[in-house]
Amino acid sequence: MPKIMKKKYLINIIAVAVVFLILCLLFDTGLLGRKAAYFNGLVTIGMFYTIIVCSLNLLTGYMGEFSLGHAGFMSIGAYASAIATTIISDHVQLSSIALYLIAIIIGGLAAAIIGVLVGIPALRLSGDYLCIVTVAVAEIVRVVLSNVGIKPITGNATFGKSFAGIARVSDYHYVYITMVICIAIMYCYIRSRYGRALISIREDRIAAAASGINVTRTKVLTFTISAAFAGVAGAIYAHYITTLVPTYFNFSKSSEFLAIVILGGSGSMTGSIIAAPILSALPQLISYVFPDFASYRMLIYAVVLVVVMIFKPTGLFGGKEFSLPDLILDGKRKKKEKVS
Amino acid sequence: MAEENVPVLETKSLGIQFGGLKAVNDVNIEIYKGELIGLIGPNGAGKTTIFNLITGIYAPTTGSYMLCGKRMNGLKTHQVVDEGIARTFQNIRLFKKMTVLDNVKVAFNKNMKANLFQSIIRTPYFWKEEEETTQKAMELLKLFNLEGFADQYAENLPYGKQRLLEIARALATDMKLLLLDEPAAGMNPVETAELKESIKMLREKFGIPILLIEHDMSLVMSICERIYVLNFGEILASGTPEEIAANKDVIEAYLGKEDEDEGGDD
Numbered sequence: 302m303p304k305i306m307k308k309k310y311l312i313n314i315i316a317v318a319v320v321f322l323i324l325c326l327l328f329d330t331g332l333l334g335r336k337a338a339y340f341n342g343l344v345t346i347g348m349f350y351t352i353i354v355c356s357l358n359l360l361t362g363y364m365g366e367f368s369l370g371h372a373g374f375m376s377i378g379a380y381a382s383a384i385a386t387t388i389i390s391d392h393v394q395l396s397s398i399a400l401y402l403i404a405i406i407i408g409g410l411a412a413a414i415i416g417v418l419v420g421i422p423a424l425r426l427s428g429d430y431l432c433i434v435t436v437a438v439a440e441i442v443r444v445v446l447s448n449v450g451i452k453p454i455t456g457n458a459t460f461g462k463s464f465a466g467i468a469r470v471s472d473y474h475y476v477y478i479t480m481v482i483c484i485a486i487m488y489c490y491i492r493s494r495y496g497r498a499l500i501s502i503r504e505d506r507i508a509a510a511a512s513g514i515n516v517t518r519t520k521v522l523t524f525t526i527s528a529a530f531a532g533v534a535g536a537i538y539a540h541y542i543t544t545l546v547p548t549y550f551n552f553s554k555s556s557e558f559l560a561i562v563i564l565g566g567s568g569s570m571t572g573s574i575i576a577a578p579i580l581s582a583l584p585q586l587i588s589y590v591f592p593d594f595a596s597y598r599m600l601i602y603a604v605v606l607v608v609v610m611i612f613k614p615t616g617l618f619g620g621k622e623f624s625l626p627d628l629i630l631d632g633k634r635k636k637k638e639k640v641s
Numbered sequence: 642m643a644e645e646n647v648p649v650l651e652t653k654s655l656g657i658q659f660g661g662l663k664a665v666n667d668v669n670i671e672i673y674k675g676e677l678i679g680l681i682g683p684n685g686a687g688k689t690t691i692f693n694l695i696t697g698i699y700a701p702t703t704g705s706y707m708l709c710g711k712r713m714n715g716l717k718t719h720q721v722v723d724e725g726i727a728r729t730f731q732n733i734r735l736f737k738k739m740t741v742l743d744n745v746k747v748a749f750n751k752n753m754k755a756n757l758f759q760s761i762i763r764t765p766y767f768w769k770e771e772e773e774t775t776q777k778a779m780e781l782l783k784l785f786n787l788e789g790f791a792d793q794y795a796e797n798l799p800y801g802k803q804r805l806l807e808i809a810r811a812l813a814t815d816m817k818l819l820l821l822d823e824p825a826a827g828m829n830p831v832e833t834a835e836l837k838e839s840i841k842m843l844r845e846k847f848g849i850p851i852l853l854i855e856h857d858m859s860l861v862m863s864i865c866e867r868i869y870v871l872n873f874g875e876i877l878a879s880g881t882p883e884e885i886a887a888n889k890d891v892i893e894a895y896l897g898k899e900d901e902d903e904g905g906d907d
Contacts, residue, residue, distance in 0.1 A: 303768065486761050493760030493767070494746075494753050494774075497739075501747040504736035511696060511730075513722035513751035513814050522757075620738070 309626035316625050317481050324477060342541075343585055345473045347578030348480045349537040354561045354577040355487055355570060356530035361559065362568030362620070363491055364523050365503030367432045369555045371531050373439025376550035377415050378408030378532025379539035380446060383467045386540065390468055401470040404536045405479060412532025413525050415442075420524035424517060427506075439555055446547035464545040471541035479537065483530050488570055490526065499523055553599060560606050566616030571623040647710045648673050649818050649850045650695070650726075655704035656874075657694055664690045665874045667704070672818065676850045677840070679861040679882075682871035683894060688854045689731055691871070692820050696728050697721040709817060723751055725817035729807040729824060731854075737796035741787060741806055744795050745778040748813035781809045784846070785839060801832030805839060812843070818850050819843070825857045833860060840864060862886065870894070 327333055328341045357371045382404040390400060415438075423434040450462040490496055498519045501509040510516050539545055565576030584601075588594040609616065650672040657665050665687045672678050680688050693699045695706055697718040705714045708724055716724065727748075736744050753774060755767045782788045785805040790798055795806060804824055811819060821840075825833045837860060843849065855861045861868065862882045870877045870885060872894040878885060885891055 303772075306768075489761045489763060490757075494750050494755060494771075495757065495760060497743055497747050498750050500739055500743075501736045504738055505734045507698065507718075508730065508734035508736065509747070510698075510718035511722060511728055511734075512748040512810060513719050514747065515719045 305630070308630065309624075312626040312629060321474075321477055324473065328473065341473055343582045344578070345471060345476055345537075345541055346585075347581050348473070348476045349471075349534040349541070350558075350561070350581040351574055351577040352480055352483045352537070353531050353534035354558055354565070354573045355484055356527045356534070357558050358562045358565075358567060358570065358573045359487055359491070359523060359527045359530075361562050362566075363496065363499050363503060364520060366427060366520075367559065368435040368527075369432055369552070369559060370435030370437075370439030371527075371558050372550040372552075372554035373435075373442040374412045374416060374528040374531035375535035375538065375554075376439075376442055376446060376545075376547065378412040378535030379545055379550075380464070380535075381411030381532070382408035382536035383464060383539040383545060386468050386470070387466070397468070397470040397472065398475065400468055401472070401475050401540065404470065404540050405533045408532040408536025408539075409529040410532070412535065413529035416525040416528025417521065420521040420528075424520045424524060436552065436555070439550070439552070443547050443550055446550075462547065465543065467539055467543045467545070469540060469543050471537045476537055476541075479533065483533060484570065484574065487526070487530065491570070495519065495522070557599075557602065560602050563616055564606065564609055566618030566620060568620035569616065569618035569622055571621070572616055572618030576617065648707075649676075649709055650706065650852070651710075652691075652695070652706040653704050655691070655694060655701050655706055657690065657699055658702045663874055665694065668871070668874075668876055670852075670869055670876075672850045672852060674850060675844070675848050676867065677844060677865050678850070678852050679865035679868040680852060680854045680871060681856070681858075681861055681868060681885075682877070686871040687874040688871055689822055690874075692728060692822055692852075692854065695721075695820065696726055719751075722814050722816075725815075726820065727811035727814045727816035727818070728820035729804075729811050729822055731822040731826065733803050733807055735795040735803055735807060735810075738794060740792055741782065741795055741798065742775065742778055742791040744806060745781055745810050745813045746774055748810045749774045749777060752815060778813065781813055784842065785809050801828055801835060804828065804832075804836065808839065808843075812847070816849065818852065821851060821853045821855075823854050823856060825855055825860055833857060836860075837864060 324344065328337050328344075331337065333340055353371060353375055357368060360366050360368050385407040386400050386404050389395065389403060395403075419434075419438050423431055423438075426434060447462065491499070498509065498514045501512065501514060502516055502519060506516055561576050561580050562573060564580065565572030565574075580602075584594065584598045588598075613619065648671040650670065652668055652670045655665065655668045655670075656663060668691060670678075670680075670691075680691065682688055690699065694701050695713075697713075697716050697720065701714060705712055707713060708726060711724065713721060713724060713726075736747065739747070753770055755764075755770050759767045779788055779791065782791055785802075785808070787798075787802060787806060787809065790802065795803065798806060808819075808821065808824065824840075825836055828836060840851065840853075841864070844851070853861065853865065865882060867879065868882055868885045869879045870888070870891050877894055878888045878891050880888070
């Protein structure tokens with residue numbers, strides 16, 4: 302590992318820890334008083350939004366394919382993890398962290414499996430056609446979940462349809478760490494030879510193949526990773542809200558995720574990380590002040606999207622990344638140059 | 642010595658039919674070690690189609706082609722590259738929004754071994770391999786005097802440099818045969834001269850056989866050892882540049898037949 306990278310990692314880890322401590326300070330010390338729970342909720346929702354928006358950015362920004370079905374993968378992760386933890390906690394008493402870990406792993410795996418199954422046939426298509434297929438997959442999942450309920454042999458819960466009584470284990474401490482790890486994995490993926498291959502496919506599929514890149518395999522792999530993280534986000538959602546309703550994961554949810562990716566800047570993880578929490582919390586915060594706002598939310602999104610597309614078509618960050626270590630280290634270097 | 646006689650590339654009555662149109666028909670080409678072969682012909686003769694057949698973009702409807710004696714029919718493009726055929730494109734196809742260095746590093750991908758886990762955890766092996774690949778890519782860029790552009794987006798290179806970068810990227814795949822599709826198209830005389838030097842340098846340094854499609858006759862005539870002439874999808878003539886330049890059929894294909902009526906007036 303180059304020496305400069307060690308420094309950069311250290312700065313990043315410190316930054317992540319500082320944000321974590323600030324969150325702890327806000328929510329654990331009673332600084333916010335009675336409103337702590339409310340803001341805690343906003344932050345937790347913002348964090349799973351960040352995971353799913355980053356995972357969608359992997360497809361939209363780096364693979365260059367639109368998916369309007371990410372809510373579908375999220376619902377698979379949510380239901381799979383909820384069913385698993387409900388069954389498990391019927392039989393054994395587990396600590397909340399163990400239950401949480403099981404939930405995100407099962408959620409991620411389930412969504413990844415569906416991702417592979419959908420990806421292998423669907424990724425022969427590209428562009429508009431692939432987009433339509435992802436819409437169809439999400440709708441199929443939603444309709445199936447709306448209509449099929451399974452009653453397990455033991456216990457008395459019905460799975461599928463509306464589903465209540467899920468253990469509330471998505472504590473914001475865990476969710477924050479999960480989010481950081483998920484983003485780090487996706488970021489490292491993009492900055493590896495796999496990511497390079499992926500971006501080359503976005504730029505020119507034929508030239509990528511002529512440079513020895515296995516286009517289909519790279520696309521399916523990325524689609525699977527993206528689906529897996531959508532599943533993780535779904536698992537976090539299920540174990541935070543504790544009640545699942547299939548209609549929550551509808552088409553407008555998928556398009557909301559896509560809108561956030563584009564607003565933040567497709568091809569920029571930083572854009573997604575900043576846009577996701579703000580845009581997920583903004584409607585809540587505004588409707589806190591103006592109670593009628595919630596019903597106009599999608600309208601506002603549409604207007605904002607149109608405005609951004611006109612004035613900054615590449616989104617807020619436009620494919621660029623912000624790096625705190627670079628900022629600090631470059632600043633230091635410039636100071637040194639000035640001195641000498 | 643038997644191995645020496647196996648052609649690097651051999652096509653046996655290779656052909657493809659689009660509906661009723663025989664775009665390429667009964668093409669036999671042989672390329673031996675270290676040769677620089679020209680493929681010329683009027684526009685629409687099927688030259689690029691032959692490249693697309695050889696690189697697995699199209700599947701031939703008749704005939705077959707062999708790389709060093711190994712049958713290559715039915716392989717996908719990336720598998721063809723794995724076997725050792727690299728190409729450039731008539732209309733430049735670079736990865737525009739990637740840096741010049743990354744453009745070349747993409748082509749090294751097939752020889753990189755770091756698996757998904759190693760890449761995400763960033764093990765020492767990952768760093769070592771990245772470092773080595775960067776070095777190899779920089780060496781290639783140096784050959785084409787592109788090292789100063791390494792951190793720029795490929796789309797910001799001047800036209801002639803983009804062509805050279807495409808060749809550098811093709812070389813990075815570590816191939817046995819290089820296909821160049823009109824590398825001099827759209828170049829000014831200075832850039833063409835630079836290209837000619839680069840091709841000569843490639844042959845001296847790597848000794849790889851090259852199949853060259855080109856419309857710039859002075860370039861083809863001056864560097865190719867043998868030339869195949871393609872017309873309406875079929876090989877019209879083949880031979881040394883001198884033979885081709887003197888071949889009546891070839892002149893006819895390019896310039897048209899001498900008017901018979903005029904001939905009658907004599």
